Amino acid sequence: MILNHLQHKFLPFIITLILVIPTRIFAFDEDKFILGKSFFDKPWVGFPASTTARDGLGPLFNENACLVCHPKGGRSHKIVVKLDNPNTIYGAQINTKSNANVPAEAQVVIDYKRHTVTYANGDKVLLKKPVAILEKLSYGKIDSEFSLRIAPSLFGLGLLEKVANKPINRFNLSAIEPSILAQVANAAHNDMSLTSPLYPYENCDTKQVKCHQAPKSDEIDLPMHRLKAITYFVQSLDKVSAVKPIKLFSKAGCSGCHTPSYDLEKRTIYPYSDLLVHNLGEGNFRTAPLWNSKKAPNFWHDGRAKTVEEAILWHQGDARLAMENFVKLSPEYRKKLIRFIEKM
Numbered sequence: 001m002i003l004n005h006l007q008h009k010f011l012p013f014i015i016t017l018i019l020v021i022p023t024r025i026f027a028f029d030e031d032k033f034i035l036g037k038s039f040f041d042k043p044w045v046g047f048p049a050s051t052t053a054r055d056g057l058g059p060l061f062n063e064n065a066c067l068v069c070h071p072k073g074g075r076s077h078k079i080v081v082k083l084d085n086p087n088t089i090y091g092a093q094i095n096t097k098s099n100a101n102v103p104a105e106a107q108v109v110i111d112y113k114r115h116t117v118t119y120a121n122g123d124k125v126l127l128k129k130p131v132a133i134l135e136k137l138s139y140g141k142i143d144s145e146f147s148l149r150i151a152p153s154l155f156g157l158g159l160l161e162k163v164a165n166k167p168i169n170r171f172n173l174s175a176i177e178p179s180i181l182a183q184v185a186n187a188a189h190n191d192m193s194l195t196s197p198l199y200p201y202e203n204c205d206t207k208q209v210k211c212h213q214a215p216k217s218d219e220i221d222l223p224m225h226r227l228k229a230i231t232y233f234v235q236s237l238d239k240v241s242a243v244k245p246i247k248l249f250s251k252a253g254c255s256g257c258h259t260p261s262y263d264l265e266k267r268t269i270y271p272y273s274d275l276l277v278h279n280l281g282e283g284n285f286r287t288a289p290l291w292n293s294k295k296a297p298n299f300w301h302d303g304r305a306k307t308v309e310e311a312i313l314w315h316q317g318d319a320r321l322a323m324e325n326f327v328k329l330s331p332e333y334r335k336k337l338i339r340f341i342e343k344m
């Protein structure tokens with residue numbers, strides 16, 4: 001009887017608590033998340049198709065879904081070729097796939113340049129750098145240098161967006177995009193040729209006639225609400241490690257660029273990056289955050305390093321001194337530093 005009475009009195013209160021409090025605390029918009037996730041996960045098809053909601057793929061593209069290159073939001077071995085000069089007929093990136101009878105731009109074959117590093121105690125590490133060879137160029141010679149990029153993990157980007165007192169341009173591996181939304185639109189344009197308010201046209205150069213003539217929908221593939229939903233989904237990928245720094249890391253000169261932590265409004269994050277670009281000998285790249293290193297399949301902007309140790313040994317240019325500090329460590333201390341990063 002008392003229980004019944006209590007239930008009667010408190011039930012509406014408890015229901016309010018269950019329904020309202022979580023949305024108040026986390027303000028999590030589940031509908032937006034699900035919409036964003038579905039546009040991230042599901043494959044797009046070419047126009048025209050029966051599925052009008054996702055028929056904007058191509059004519060020139062690399063893969064048909066974000067998920068193919070960023071499985072579950074993580075990193076993969078999928079690699080793309082970026083051109084230093086985006087003003088040639090090939091644009092900013094080589095599109096290796098196509099539909100609507102438009103010729104794909106080229107095929108990428110990977111070769112490797114090898115060299116060996118030998119430590120003072122005789123231990124050796126073989127380093128392999130991938131070099132792209134472009135075959136079957138459909139639109140003539142390329143007047144540009146080019147380099148490779150591996151698909152990075154997207155975990156933690158939403159947290160990095162909240163870091164204050166750093167240059168706003170911090171997204172993509174060269175830190176040229178000012179927001180996750182801008183980078184999502186860039187990816188949609190360059191990797192899949194999806195149109196959006198930021199890129200209202202297909203990824204066709206004026207001289208790629210067949211690409212221009214291919215049938216296209218009159219509607220924007222990713223209007224702002226879809227772009228925002230995908231961005232929201234990416235921002236929600238916030239499962240990242242929080243490993244506290246060890247002295248050895250700063251002693252070796254690593255924390256000069258790999259800034260261990262930042263205090264956000266509600267939590268301290270441990271990304272290990274200053275979010276700035278540095279030249280380690282092959283152009284400017286953002287200090288790679290280390291917080292997704294655990295069980296990572298590869299490291300470095302082009303995935304050349306298969307282990308943390310290889311990644312450290314690739315540091316040249318502005319980070320040469322730190323790399324040399326690492327090489328001079330005793331084998332035990334080298335292992336300690338490697339294990340510290342492998343835990344992240």
Ligand code: HEC
Pocket residue numbers: 040062063064065066067068069070078079080082149150151152153154157170171172173174180183184187188191192230234
């Ligand atoms: C063909 C493979 C591929 C596809 C498809 C792809 N990406 Fe990427 N993504 C990459 C690569 C490679 C990079 C690194 C590019 C660079 O730095 O120049 C990247 C970078 C990013 C980044 C920036 C990461 C950072 O650390 O700043 C975001 C965000 C992103 N992609 C989101 C997406 C979304 C959303 C989609 C789908 C609309 C998508 N990607 C489709 C390969 C791909």
Ligand code: HEC
Pocket residue numbers: 252253254255256257258277278280285286287288289290298299300301302308311312315318319322323325326337341
């Ligand atoms: C001058 C700045 C600088 C210093 C010093 C530096 N790094 Fe880096 N580090 C970078 C940059 C930039 C990258 C990204 C390079 C690329 O992808 O081309 C990177 C990448 C890495 C990676 C690969 C991460 C990934 O996911 O690809 C590891 C591991 C790493 N650094 C560890 C270290 C360690 C350990 C030290 C100290 C011995 C160190 N770094 C010192 C700038 C620096």
